[in-house]
Amino acid sequence: MQQERRRYFRIDDEIALSFTLVDDLQKVEPDHQQMDEDTREYHMSLEVQLRHAMVDVRAQSPKLAHVLDLMNQKINLLRSSENLHENHPTMKSANISACGMAFTWSEKLDVNQALMVNLYLQPHHELVRTKAYVAAVSDNPEAEDEQDAYLIRLDFVEMNQAYQEILIQHVVQRQGRQLRQRRDDEESSE
Template sequence: MTEDKPTTAEQERRRFFRIDDEVGLALTPVAASDEEAAIAAHQGSTNRIGLLNELRGMRYEHLPQQRSLESKFPTVASYIRILERQLDILAQAIDGRDDFPSKPNTMANISAQGLSLMTDEVFAIDSMVSVKLALFPDLCRIEALGRVVRGETTSPKADVAIEFTHLRDADREAIIRHIYLLQRQRLQARYEDE
């Protein structure tokens, strides 16, 4: 009896947890002739969109120190939380872009590797797509480039899957944190219902 082993692509897709979530999403096809310019713009820009995710990532890395501070010096820890909120507000103001969805508009299955959804728009397999993703309620905004890996037309919608090809590390970590928190909230809600 032989055991079917997953292909490398299947293993990659399984590296990250996936979850269904209602997100703000804007997908824009990138013409084949514009792909190099889109990649260069994504890699070369000092993207202000990612600033908030960078700040939150640093905060998350230092949670043990923050918890220690809270137990030893609660007043200082309280003041630091105020400063962190101020930094979040400043990062959102510096971003200043309004081309992201401001409210959830799409039910999607998301992971740190990519996303899948049902959409009215049909995308060619292996075509590049610009992704503007907003996660709620924490208003986490992510800008990425991806490749269409599935585009099956089912009446009346298309079942599309996009694999991120260009995603900043801080943005990937933000998606992972979002999925973790959402799973935890859903498990707590299920436990409370039982």
């Protein structure tokens, strides 16, 4: 039996997702030129720094950390709502990592189709944008309706390092919460 090797952890998660089909990723600006590059980089840098600082705050004062976390979520929600009107993201269950994702979709996409993807990570409403290619498409045998007819697998490409850091931290934190929940459930059933 061959052991599977992955570069990043994968988790099952609920995310808000929108994407645009593009003909050639080489011609697409990575971030749609909607936000000034310096502002975007500064925001992502602040988000990463905030996540690191919140670890210490949470250890010293869980109540204060909760309030600060809620404030950050509110700010991120306001920021992401600027893009919601044009993108109309859809909440989806997804299997996600820092290098790709799988999710169900209503339409069959072509393998190697280029996409610009917006992910809104929950519950913090953090926006991650990336280029991607459709790596695989298959019929979804578990589909209960047309909205989940196909299983789409994407490979992320040329992701900005700050976006990738936000996504990695999200995956690691979500995985930690899932493991703690599983452990608590096992202890309570004993």
